[in-house]
Amino acid sequence: SRERGALTSATVQAALETLSAEAAIAIENARLYREALDKAKIEQELKVAAGIQQSLLPPGNRSGRFFAAAAASLPCRAVGGDFFDYVDLPSGNAGFILGDVSGKGSPAALLAAAVLGMFSAEATYHAGSASPITRVNAGLFRRAIAAKFLTAFYCILGQDGSLTYTNAGHNPPIVISDTSGIRRLEAGGLVLGLFEGATFDEETVQLTPGDLLLVFSDGVTEAVNAGGEEFGDDRLIAGFQRRRGQPLQEILEGLMADVKQFAGEVTQNDDITMLLMRYDQPAA
DSSP: OOSSSSSGHHHHHHHHHHHHHHHHHHHHHHHHHHHHHEEEEEEEEEEHHHHHHHHHHOOOOEEOOEEEEEEEOOSSSSSSSSSEEEOOOOTTOEEEEEESSSSOOHHHHHHHHHHHHHHHHHHHHSOSSSSHHHHHHHHHHHHTTTTEEEEEEEEEOTSSEEEEEEEEOOOOOEEEEEETTEEEEEOOSSBBOOOTTTOOOEEEEETTTTTTEEEEEHHHOOOBOOSSBHHHHHHHHHHHHHTTSSSSHHHHHHHHHHHHHHHTTTTOOOOEEEEEEOOOOOOO
């Protein structure tokens, strides 16, 4: 209006207020729609990343002439920092590794993928369990990835039942044997990626046919229930002993179910990974 004072009239002000409210709603709806599109894009990218990460891991079930193995990994987010792998060594022996990168989500998953690639190359060309772990540690330190480290357990099973292992700051795996009972595998050294000159020991234990080895990440024993209580080693060992006569896949699924049942409705706060191996009498 060209009339003086028209903008101060109650009618015009009411109209402007209505118009501004409608404009604000339209702008907010446009912003929310853009955020929804961005979120959907990120979720799709994470879904693809999760598929790629799972494809980098070997199939859970593996068997050879003198062993059988089963493994599973359940990330607490779309992608996780736990990993496992099986290695066919030139000597005819079998290698098994399980690692746990500090942190969660995409950063941990990227480092886990990098470590898997480094380890695969080192384990193929370097004998023993300590040497590949030492070289992976040196490779991680050279890259100087801030505030990132990992624990790992690597073992080599021979056809004669000898198990040579190195534990790099990882939860001590459990061996259940008909002849020697329960044993924890602790020899090794510090976590990987923090100390350039870190040294790692290896130890060899003797398995007999039927002996079982369980390697697990800390997400298993540190799972909590609604009361804040942790699942703990004792519950894991008890469930392991109770199922020792079952097929490997059933043992693995049963232990995973134990953890889930214990946690109840509490949201999973860490990646959960287990690797189970049985030494068998070599076929003639």
